[in-house]
Each structure stands twice: as C-alpha cells, then as structure tokens.
Amino acid sequence: MRSNAVRGPTRRLAGRHWRLRLLAGVAILLLLLAVGCYNSKTGATNIGGAINFTLPVFTETGGNIVEIFTEMHFQPSYREGEIPRLLPPEGSVPITGAEVVPATVDGYSGLQVPSRAAQNYDPANAQRLYTVNCQVCHGVSLQGDGPIRPFMTRGPFPADLTATVTVQATDGELFGFISGGGRQGLSAISRGRASGSPMPPFNRLLTEEDRWALVVYLRSRIGQ
C-alpha cells in the first residue's frame, strides 16, 4: 500500500515531465517554423523574415537536436528543475478584477492609468522593465535605435517613441500599443489578422500593472 502511495504521484510526475518536454519541443519547432529558421551548416538565423544574424554552427548529432534559443525556460536544465505549475482554475479572476480588454483600437484611447498602478509606480522598477523588454529594439534613447536594429533587413522598424505621433497618443493608446504589439500589431490583431510587426504583444508577457507602469515610464521620458 505504502509503496503504491509513493509510486503513484512519482509516476504521474514523470508522465507530466515527459508531456512537458514534448510540448516544449513542439513549441520550439512551431516557433522556428513560424518566426525563425536556423541553418545548422552556416549558423545563419532568420527571425520573422526581418531579423538576420549568425549563430555559432552547432553540428547536429543524431537525435540530439541542438536548441539555439537560449531563453531560460527553453533550457533543458531549467525544465528539469521546474516543478509542475499550479495553474488557477479556468475562468478565475484575480481579486483585483479582470483586465478590461477593449474590442477595438478606439476602445483603448479613453483608458486611464488605473489608480492602483499610479500609486504603486516605482521608477526604478519601470526602468528595469523597459531595459529588459523594450531596449533591445527601441534603444536607450527610445528612438528605435536598439542593438537589434542593424540586424533588421526590412521593416516595420522599431518606432521612435519620442516622435510626435507617439507623444500625442493617449495613455490608453500607449497601453494598447504595448499590449497588442505596437501600433501596427494592435491594429492587425484587433481586425483578427496576423501581426506583421516584430514587436511581441506584451499582454501575454507582462502583467496589466507592469504594462501601465511602462506607460507612466514612457510618459515621464517623452512628455505630454
């Protein structure tokens, strides 16, 4: 009885790990098929047709596929150590209330910085959010001259966030652009189209509060 009690969950855990590995593998494959490809002979890598750079050449050895994307959660070492996540039940809502997601681009324009996000605003944290998530494209200067820019062979290129058109956008619109993956990205996804913008939709990467913190941060640097 006792050995069963121990073996049951362990086996379930192993099964889950196996499934997680398969899922992660499929996700990486889809990611590469959808947005990028890597030539294992030359190291040439292309992401989304627009960003080109060269990675070291990794020889593929039999079934040991070399994973070129080194983001933390794609690393086998990390995946091994990751505990099964306890996801909230489907349809559950945070105690602070669910995010209001406008159906159209216009729906964003009237949104204002929620008071909680304004009260909790921490400039150092917002700067960190910008450095980690945005600077690679929009640059230290905000002018769209981040380190990725020389590797981009076609547009849309990272926007100059100090441009009048961005300064004149409302806080709600900025929030929408960040959430939907840029002005072009938001416009595309709100029409049910695939986004042609290389900017990722941050509604799936950052919390609502972090995205509002970035709006306040941008405002503090570009004015109006």
Ligand code: HEC
């Ligand atoms: C992979 C590159 C990339 C990253 C990372 C990125 N952006 Fe962008 N961003 C773009 C591109 C390209 C555009 C122009 C195309 C578009 O609007 O979709 C853009 C447009 C925008 C716009 C719209 C500007 C306007 O007025 O038209 C805003 C605001 C913006 N980005 C903010 C951010 C913020 C804040 C972050 C970080 C959370 C971020 N971006 C991360 C590439 C990026």
